[in-house]
Amino acid sequence: MRRPLPLALLFCAVLPVARPVCAQDAAPLPSTAIRLAPPPEPLTDAQRDELDTWLDGMRKWQRMDKKWHNEPAHNPFGGIADRAPRPDPPSWLPAQCAPFPQYMLTAVPAPLGPACRLLAGLEEDPAAAAIQASTAAARTSAERTVKSTFLTRVHIDGLWTSMSTDVQMYGLFGSHISLVDVGRIQFFGPPGVIMLLVPDGRGSHETRLGYTWGISIRLGDVRIFSPTKNLTLFLTMSKVWMTGGPYDSLNPGGIELIGFSLAPKRNK
Numbered sequence: 001m002r003r004p005l006p007l008a009l010l011f012c013a014v015l016p017v018a019r020p021v022c023a024q025d026a027a028p029l030p031s032t033a034i035r036l037a038p039p040p041e042p043l044t045d046a047q048r049d050e051l052d053t054w055l056d057g058m059r060k061w062q063r064m065d066k067k068w069h070n071e072p073a074h075n076p077f078g079g080i081a082d083r084a085p086r087p088d089p090p091s092w093l094p095a096q097c098a099p100f101p102q103y104m105l106t107a108v109p110a111p112l113g114p115a116c117r118l119l120a121g122l123e124e125d126p127a128a129a130a131i132q133a134s135t136a137a138a139r140t141s142a143e144r145t146v147k148s149t150f151l152t153r154v155h156i157d158g159l160w161t162s163m164s165t166d167v168q169m170y171g172l173f174g175s176h177i178s179l180v181d182v183g184r185i186q187f188f189g190p191p192g193v194i195m196l197l198v199p200d201g202r203g204s205h206e207t208r209l210g211y212t213w214g215i216s217i218r219l220g221d222v223r224i225f226s227p228t229k230n231l232t233l234f235l236t237m238s239k240v241w242m243t244g245g246p247y248d249s250l251n252p253g254g255i256e257l258i259g260f261s262l263a264p265k266r267n268k
Helices: 004-025 045-067 093-097 102-107 112-119 126-143 246-250
Strands: 154-162 170-182 185-199 205-222 231-242 255-264
Touching: 045 112, 093 112, 102 112, 154 185, 154 231, 170 205, 170 231, 170 255, 185 231, 205 255
Parallel strands: none
Antiparallel strands: 154 170, 154 255, 170 185, 185 205, 205 231, 231 255
16 A cells, blocks of 8 residues: 555656656757749840840850960961950840849749850850860870880881882781881881792792881771771882892892881871
8 A cells, every 4th residue: 555655756756857858859840941943034025136146146255265265366267367255245134133043043944044154154155165175185186296106117018029020029928117207108227027939940939038128108097906997007119138049149239029018006
């Protein structure tokens, strides 16, 4: 019979403490107001025509500014042309764009939305950006120093034949190194080497080693065992000397051969 009294006292002591906790849990969370963009006022026909004219002028001015940025503008004949001034926006446009914060301008429909973004400097013409990128790439390519490696001067020779009908001989394979470039022509030396198939004087042929000296003319880039063009094809004309045989005494000035050679393509 004594137990109910202590339990009742404990309940009365806990109840005031629990009541503020419940009230605190039920407090509302803070909220942030979301501001929606007000609908733009409709434009009159005259305002729309004026806005379209200004947008067209701004696009043209952007392209010109991107192409000749910080440089004098040039005409198609290479002369210096007068740079067109930046078109002034319609006098009523800033007031039309004022109700819209910058982060809401993307939701404003055309033509007012693009005009407000141009006015705020937030929109760039894609065509103007492409012209700027193309112009910058062309300038970089023109200013870049052409680098080549030693391997691009090493030629592999083959499919050679003599230019004279007196002695018919063939160049099977060989190699030479170009030293001097003059346009599409390369002069090679020290002498290259080539394996020749020459008449032996008994109705047959024999292989002989020859030394070459001449020029190679670049024909174009080709693709061999590669997804892209990786080699350059040359037409090669050379004088060939052989040692230890009768051809040296018969042709002391060398024998003229013509054929092809391949070299690794240079990276421009």
